[in-house]
Amino acid sequence: MSTLTDQSENRKMPYWFNLLVAIDQLGNAIADGNPDNTISARVGYFASDDHKSKIKPYWKALERIIDFTFEPIQGPGHCHNAWLAEADETDTQGTYIARIILGIFVAAGCIIISLFIRLAVLISPQLHHQYGVLRYDSWRQSRQLSVRRRAAPTEQ
Numbered sequence: 001m002s003t004l005t006d007q008s009e010n011r012k013m014p015y016w017f018n019l020l021v022a023i024d025q026l027g028n029a030i031a032d033g034n035p036d037n038t039i040s041a042r043v044g045y046f047a048s049d050d051h052k053s054k055i056k057p058y059w060k061a062l063e064r065i066i067d068f069t070f071e072p073i074q075g076p077g078h079c080h081n082a083w084l085a086e087a088d089e090t091d092t093q094g095t096y097i098a099r100i101i102l103g104i105f106v107a108a109g110c111i112i113i114s115l116f117i118r119l120a121v122l123i124s125p126q127l128h129h130q131y132g133v134l135r136y137d138s139w140r141q142s143r144q145l146s147v148r149r150r151a152a153p154t155e156q
Contacts, residue, residue, distance in 0.1 A: 044083030
């Protein structure tokens with residue numbers, strides 16, 4: 001059973017970060033993915049060597065675009081790390097149309113996000129690789145706590 005002390009032991013994610021993750025999960029759900037996964041985790045899973053796919057080049061291309069976008073603040077391997085943080089979730093490749101929608105989301109979103117991230121790093125160089133592995137560890141801990149809470153029976 002989780003308690004308030006369990007929550008205080010984990011770093012609380014900032015409100016703006018939670019909003020961005022929620023928007024990301026919505027985009028994944030619209031593109032026929034698991035609504036509890038982010039686009040990056042879905043792409044990381046299907047682009048990984050652990051998954052066999054006839055359209056692996058598609059997933060690898062999306063992975064390169066997303067990883068390039070987040071590299072200035074998180075370092076290399078954004079999609080792979082996102083997949084590891086959400087390894088307890090499953091996802092689907094989706095239909096052909098859903099993959100087109102996903103590709104449009106990634107292309108359009110990453111252009112805008114990349115411009116903002118690179119501008120922020122130019123203005124404030126200390127942001128460079130600031131949100132690396134520690135951010136994923138916090139995210140993984142928050143997800144595990146959430147899963148434990150859902151699995152625990154409610155007290156009457």
